[in-house]
Each structure stands twice: as structure tokens, then as C-alpha cells.
Amino acid sequence: MAALEAAGTAQNRKVYARHGAAESVFGVSYAELGRIAKSIKIDHGLARQLWDCGNHDARVLALRVADSAALDESLARRWLGDVDNYILAEGLGGLCAQTSHARRLSDAWRDDPGEWPASVGWFIVTCTAENPAVWTLEELGGLLEQIEAEIGRRPNRVRHEMNGAMIVMALRHDSLHRAVLAATERIGPVSVDHGQTGCKTPEVAPYVERTLAHRARRAARQAQKAAKRPSG
DSSP: OHHHHHHOOHHHHHHHHHTTOOSSOOOOOHHHHHHHHHHHOOOHHHHHHHHHTOOHHHHHHHHHHSOGGGOOHHHHHHHHTTOOSHHHHHHHHHHHTTSTTHHHHHHHHTTOSSHHHHHHHHHHHHHHTTOTTTOOHHHHHHHHHHHHHHTTTSOHHHHHHHHHHHHHHHHHOHHHHHHHHHHHHHHOOOOOOOOSSSOOOOOHHHHHHHHHHHHHHHHHHHHHHHHHSOOO
């Protein structure tokens, strides 16, 4: 905690406050948090201690060094109760997505009326939508129908996470790609208030097309490299 406090800056504290981080916040840059996490690697006991400090920077670091294999549902639910901004919501969602109970947690939280539980639940979908061990195409189709029906009336950040889930669904399979693009036409622009930040909620169709184009270029480069390797 002393090292985190020493690494914090007043400017970063202002930035994080605009993104919803409440006190206490040291204002440690994400680059520095990444370096610290890299030096720690995985230390679940430390992650639990860091989280319990109640400090925003410590909790971000906790989510980076926690052991997903050791994150049981009880602890995930306890940590969820402390989430009060989208940074922690996505951090926790990303960690939960790596666990064997990702699907159960998403199912439990997506329909919660609270902004942060539902945000975490939908972010888990974003992180796992391309994994056939977690979702069938039919199940994702059902989620897409739910998004289309509900996105206009869900809490602010939940709308953002639903939008992100549609992007990844569209990357999973051609049939979902077509269904998502059709749904976004019917939904229209997704309105999300990002406050005094430069953040934006991406338009689904252009984002999907850019991602597919990037993947195609990467696959072509890999194929070229493979063709140049000596055989046998």
C-alpha cells in the first residue's frame, strides 16, 4: 500500500474520479499497476488483502494478481458487493470469466436491477461469447433477443456492456453476425453517458467489420510465415 501511495499522482486521481472511482484513490497509472502486477504475478492471498483495503488502486491490482482458479463463487459475490464503478466491474467480470463458474455468475447477475451487478454479468458474456464450452449459438441468440428488447431501458453502464456483448457475439459465427447486424439496425444508436471522459460506446457494425478485417490480415500473415518454413 505504501508503494501504491507513492506511485499515485494528483492528476491521475482527477482522471479516475471522472471515471467513477470514489475515495480512497491514490491515482496510480495503469502502466505502473501493470508493472507491479507483473512483478507479483499471481498471489491470491495478497489479492484478498489488497481488496479488503478498500482502496481503488489496490482493488484494481487485486483483480490483476488474483488466481481465477481460487476465486470461488462466495468470494466473487462478496467482491461484487464492493463494486461501485465500471473499472472494477469490468475487472471483476474479466476475472470471473476465467473461472469454471463464469456461466453461473453471469446468469445470476445479468438481470439484477442494480447497475454494477448487471454490468459484471453482461461483461462476462462479452469475455466468453466466443467460447462454445460456455454458450451455445442458440443461447447467444436468446441473449441477443433479450438485449434488443431491454437495452433501451437498462441502467447506463449496462447498456454499454450489452453493446459490447453484441460485438463479440457477432464474431462467434456467421449466423450470429447476421442476426446482430439486423438487431442493431432495429435498436438504433445506443445512448451511454460517459460523463466528463473521452470514452465512447462503439457502434457495433463498424467495430465488428474492423475486427474481422484485422483477424483476416493476421491469418494471412500467419499463413505466409507457415508457407516460408522449411518442410520436414
